[in-house]
Amino acid sequence: MDAQITRPASSNFATRSAGYANEPPLQRFLAGCYGDFKSDYSGTVADYIPELKRANPAHFGIGLVTIDGHVYEVGDSAMPFTIQSVSKAFVFALALDLVGEERVAAAIGVEPSGEAFNSIRLTNDNRPFNPMVNAGAIACSGLIHQVDGAHAFERIREKLSQFAGRELDVDDAVHASEALTGNRNRAIAWLLRNYLVLQDDVDAVLDTYFRQCAILVTARDLAVMAATLANRGVNPVTGVSVISPNIVARTLSVMTSSGMYDYAGEWIYRVGIPAKSGVGGGIVAALPSQMGLGTFSPCLDSHGNSVRGLKVCEALSSRFDLHMLNRSADVRTCIIADYDIFGISSRRSRQPNEQQILEERHSDIRVIELVGALNFAAIDYVTRRLAAEPPNAPLLILDFRRVPDLTAAGAQLLGENLTVLANTGVTAILTGLETTSPVWTEVRARTAEPQRLRRFALLDEGIEWAEDQVIYRYGGFTSSKETSHLGEQALLADLAPAEIAALADLSIPRRYEAGQRIVSAGEPANSLFFLQSGMVSVKLPSGVRLASLGPGMEFGEMAIIGQHRSADVWADTPVKCLELPLDSFANYRQLHPQTALKIMRNLSALLARRLILANAKVDLLSAY
Numbered sequence: 133m134d135a136q137i138t139r140p141a142s143s144n145f146a147t148r149s150a151g152y153a154n155e156p157p158l159q160r161f162l163a164g165c166y167g168d169f170k171s172d173y174s175g176t177v178a179d180y181i182p183e184l185k186r187a188n189p190a191h192f193g194i195g196l197v198t199i200d201g202h203v204y205e206v207g208d209s210a211m212p213f214t215i216q217s218v219s220k221a222f223v224f225a226l227a228l229d230l231v232g233e234e235r236v237a238a239a240i241g242v243e244p245s246g247e248a249f250n251s252i253r254l255t256n257d258n259r260p261f262n263p264m265v266n267a268g269a270i271a272c273s274g275l276i277h278q279v280d281g282a283h284a285f286e287r288i289r290e291k292l293s294q295f296a297g298r299e300l301d302v303d304d305a306v307h308a309s310e311a312l313t314g315n316r317n318r319a320i321a322w323l324l325r326n327y328l329v330l331q332d333d334v335d336a337v338l339d340t341y342f343r344q345c346a347i348l349v350t351a352r353d354l355a356v357m358a359a360t361l362a363n364r365g366v367n368p369v370t371g372v373s374v375i376s377p378n379i380v381a382r383t384l385s386v387m388t389s390s391g392m393y394d395y396a397g398e399w400i401y402r403v404g405i406p407a408k409s410g411v412g413g414g415i416v417a418a419l420p421s422q423m424g425l426g427t428f429s430p431c432l433d434s435h436g437n438s439v440r441g442l443k444v445c446e447a448l449s450s451r452f453d454l455h456m457l458n459r460s461a462d463v464r465t466c467i468i469a470d471y472d473i474f475g476i477s478s479r480r481s482r483q484p485n486e487q488q489i490l491e492e493r494h495s496d497i498r499v500i501e502l503v504g505a506l507n508f509a510a511i512d513y514v515t516r517r518l519a520a521e522p523p524n525a526p527l528l529i530l531d532f533r534r535v536p537d538l539t540a541a542g543a544q545l546l547g548e549n550l551t552v553l554a555n556t557g558v559t560a561i562l563t564g565l566e567t568t569s570p571v572w573t574e575v576r577a578r579t580a581e582p583q584r585l586r587r588f589a590l591l592d593e594g595i596e597w598a599e600d601q602v603i604y605r606y607g608g609f610t611s612s613k614e615t616s617h618l619g620e621q622a623l624l625a626d627l628a629p630a631e632i633a634a635l636a637d638l639s640i641p642r643r644y645e646a647g648q649r650i651v652s653a654g655e656p657a658n659s660l661f662f663l664q665s666g667m668v669s670v671k672l673p674s675g676v677r678l679a680s681l682g683p684g685m686e687f688g689e690m691a692i693i694g695q696h697r698s699a700d701v702w703a704d705t706p707v708k709c710l711e712l713p714l715d716s717f718a719n720y721r722q723l724h725p726q727t728a729l730k731i732m733r734n735l736s737a738l739l740a741r742r743l744i745l746a747n748a749k750v751d752l753l754s755a756y
């Protein structure tokens with residue numbers, strides 16, 4: 133355990149920073165803690181396990197891992213030491229996972245004992261008080277042994293490795309040392325055997341327990357493990373789902389009430405972060421939905437908790453107000469935008485009669501864009517806002533593209549609300565969700581009126597579908613199969629029939645199959661197109677749709693003023709159009725300057741309209 137310090141405390145992060153020259157304030161704070169507490173040699177190194185006596189009291193490492201997987205490290209954060217009792221939290225989680233809540237509860241309580249970690253006292257019904265003291269932890273190892281027998285330890289090592297995000301090893305010397313001297317634990321184990329809390333071979337269970345305590349970790353590992361608990365069971369560094377959120381909640385509960393042994397009450401009062409300590413000098417602390425902390429310093433106080441580790445936790449909690457019960461959240465921030473479609477149509481360009489319907493009925497479609505992980509309180513707010521604020525649009529779009537998670541309670545409230553709305557004729561359109569999205573599955577399962585519930589991957593698709601419903605309802609639908617005459621083209625507005633006929637003569641009739649690319653971004657722009665029937669979509673090479681066009685609309689018209697195509701145009705249906713080569717058009721312009729002027733004026737009007745629409749969208753985006 134006397135390996136060299138691999139990285140000096142003060143410089144391991146300075147070289148890492150990129151971008152702005154200064155390091156993040158939290159890194160500075162942790163480095164400050166290291167500086168402030170490293171000269172504190174109070175407490176003593178655990179010596180009842182002889183091998184632990186060899187720990188170097190100077191060692192001091194801090195790791196902190198954020199919910200998005202960023203790792204802060206200071207001091208001896210890469211120094212290995214034995215996990216000892218810190219393992220208890222994670223092995224408890226594993227036991228719950230393997231044998232289920234009922235069997236765990238039958239064997240082990242969840243009451244704080246108010247006694248030292250190695251207390252031999254059991255509850256009145258002869259169970260260990262909780263899984264965070266030795267008796268309860270040995271009982272947990274026993275439960276896992278009942279399932280896995282000789283492979284119990286390997287199962288534990290694997291699970292802890294997943295929590296840490298790397299393969300963990302064992303310190304054989306510490307294991308052997310405790311196995312040789314751990315008679316008090318042996319006494320506890322035999323007592324548990326007497327009450328049938330342990331049902332397997334006592335020595336085999338004890339060996340599993342001793343070995344699990346001798347697993348080697350670093351402060352960084354502990355921080356990742358804690359962050360996995362803080363992140364509802366998903367390791368934020370590896371992205372691996374290690375344990376279910378339900379089990380995480382139970383594990384954090386016993387850490388809160390008993391993680392720091394007979395200091396647990398004081399700890400939760402002063403620091404307010406679920407934590408677990410071990411006699412190897414480690415502490416894990418997990419602040420739900422924010423971060424995980426891991427500290428290592430071998431000198432322990434009279435409760436068996438690392439002195440410097442306690443100080444780091446206290447300093448961090450008080451400096452940044454991290455007590456878990458001192459929290460505030462403004463649910464109102466979960467709605468980032470709430471609007472009807474006035475001026476904000478989908479990217480599908482509409483025929484004039486369709487456009488007019490949408491302009492009149494814009495308040496029939498309400499869009500609410502949600503943001504952030506949504507819980508019970510946030511969805512309650514959304515449902516109240518729907519009840520209180522007009523418009524009572526028959527088409528309600530809820531956009532989830534910025535929502536990473538919806539709790540079961542949130543899904544329940546939303547499902548109930550959408551059911552009630554459906555019964556009053558409202559169709560809910562959830563956008564930003566793939567078919568496989570758990571949010572979609574959850575909400576759909578809880579909405580009793582599935583025919584009034586729709587889903588689209590993109591908000592734009594949802595708006596387009598809603599627009600179609602409005603247009604259909606008010607009788608204005610123009611079939612994409614309908615054919616338009618050249619005179620209906622906006623670019624040719626106000627041209628006399630003879631002028632239009634002359635242009636038609638210069639054009640080449642074209643037909644395209646559905647799915648065919650008509651124009652490619654980047655190629656020379658040497659013609660423009662008048663769409664006579666069918667639908668086309670203008671898309672960026674990335675696949676983002678800029679517009680969908682129908683009969684009577686032109687595309688590629690930017691060729692008049694630009695050298696290259698700026699986007700792809702795809703046929704969505706079979707398409708019939710007229711292609712007007714630019715060189716023919718150039719000749720025509722020279723011969724008919726007055727007609728050309730009208731066309732240029734129409735082009736300017738088209739571009740102006742597009743700019744007004746784009747401005748409305750920019751305005752909407754910047755308003756939130």
Ligand SMILES: NC(=O)CC[C@H](N)C(=O)O
Pocket residue numbers: 215216217218249250266310317342345409410411412436
């Ligand atoms: N508090 C602890 O870390 C105790 C663990 C140690 N292996 C023991 O059982 O005594």
